[in-house]
Amino acid sequence: MGRQIAMSAALSGYATIVQDISSDGLEFAEAELESWVAKQIGKNKLTVDAAGAALNRLSFAQDLDRAAADADFVIEAATERLDIKRSIFKCLGTVAPAHAILATNSSTMGSSMVAEASGRADRVCNMHFFNPALVMKCVEVVRHESTSDATVNTVMALASRLGKEPVLIKREIPGFIANRLMGAVQREALALAGAGIASITDIDTTARTALGHPMGPFELMDLVGLDVIDFIARANFAQTGTETDAPNERVSALVAEGKLGRKSGIGFYDYAQCH
The missing domain is CATH 3.40.50.720 (NAD(P)-binding Rossmann-like Domain)
Known part of the structure; x- marks a missing residue:
């Protein structure tokens, strides 16, 4: 940077x-x-x-x-x-x-x-x-x-x-604006996928084709790096103590496995394959 x-x-x-x-x-x-x-x-x-x-x-x-x-x-x-x-x-x-x-x-x-x-x-x-x-x-x-x-x-x-x-x-708040907005979308996407409501691919497709997002929330998390997503969540949670800011267990598990997204070749998606 x-x-x-x-x-x-x-x-x-x-x-x-x-x-x-x-x-x-x-x-x-x-x-x-x-x-x-x-x-x-x-x-x-x-x-x-x-x-x-x-x-x-x-x-x-x-x-x-x-x-x-x-x-x-x-x-x-x-x-x-x-x-x-x-x-x-x-x-x-x-x-x-x-x-x-x-x-x-x-x-x-x-x-x-x-x-x-x-x-x-x-x-x-x-x-x-x-x-x-x-x-x-x-x-x-x-x-x-x-x-x-x-x-x-x-x-x-x-x-x-x-x-x-x-x-x-105008005043400090953990996550500022962009990360808070992004975090809210990511939390809902993770919740939908975790509850089996829809697949990761279909959630991403909906974000792109219905909401006009340039990429879906899972694609974006993979691009940013799941380790970065997890770090931001941990940093925000340490400041707020609010349960909604807590790190996501699925993201943390992927990070622990070394599955960090695009930079490691695999995250929510496997970049050795087409998706």
């Missing part, structure tokens, strides 16, 4: 630094972005000049202190572990310029969980991109109690400059 967010910024004219503690991770990110650019040129979706200019605006660094030293805006996209995120925001609060806004791309943790560590809670919020970030238009901007109006306005404006369609969530 981080590298795709960075490329979105570079394509929009911003000098951007991709930071990671892993040199291998940075090399992979650079190679992947170069490959993506080449494909876009081949599809006539990006000119050679625009691609070259975007790549020239990108740089890569392992040292967070140096990467953030002159930053006006930082978007954290680290793994979904609170201790890691708090450590990053504590560091950013020290090394980033006083005016810099610090955003987290977290899909499960409200920025209030890291804002205090930064020492600048008024300039912290969620800026949640969707995967793949270079394609998906929605960005959820989530403010917490101390986020200033100026910060919200700047983040919304930046998201628009990146070619996105930002939505403002």
Whole structure:
């Protein structure tokens, strides 16, 4: 996600630094972005000049202190572990310029969980991109109690400059908007299948042909990754304690078996076969 967010910024004219503690991770990110650019040129979706200019605006660094030293805006996209995120925001609060806004791309943790560590809670919020970030238009901007109006306005404006369609969530709620809507559909789909009301295939077909969804709920869960679906449910349940937010036993069982969806070759569907 981080590298795709960075490329979105570079394509929009911003000098951007991709930071990671892993040199291998940075090399992979650079190679992947170069490959993506080449494909876009081949599809006539990006000119050679625009691609070259975007790549020239990108740089890569392992040292967070140096990467953030002159930053006006930082978007954290680290793994979904609170201790890691708090450590990053504590560091950013020290090394980033006083005016810099610090955003987290977290899909499960409200920025209030890291804002205090930064020492600048008024300039912290969620800026949640969707995967793949270079394609998906929605960005959820989530403010917490101390986020200033100026910060919200700047983040919304930046998201628009990146070619996105930002939505403002006025107060924190686990799952924000998209994951809550998606979760409600998925829970009902799982309940229908579990009760033997209809097959997984027929439920997906109904979602596509009756509701106009681009893919059915089981197809979508397989695409996102069942481990990700299970993780989000566990994270939300840990925050709310609400039974409807609890992880689904069928999803958890598939994850335990290593059946994670498309990325593992099998989930609700077997991708070695046509379905």
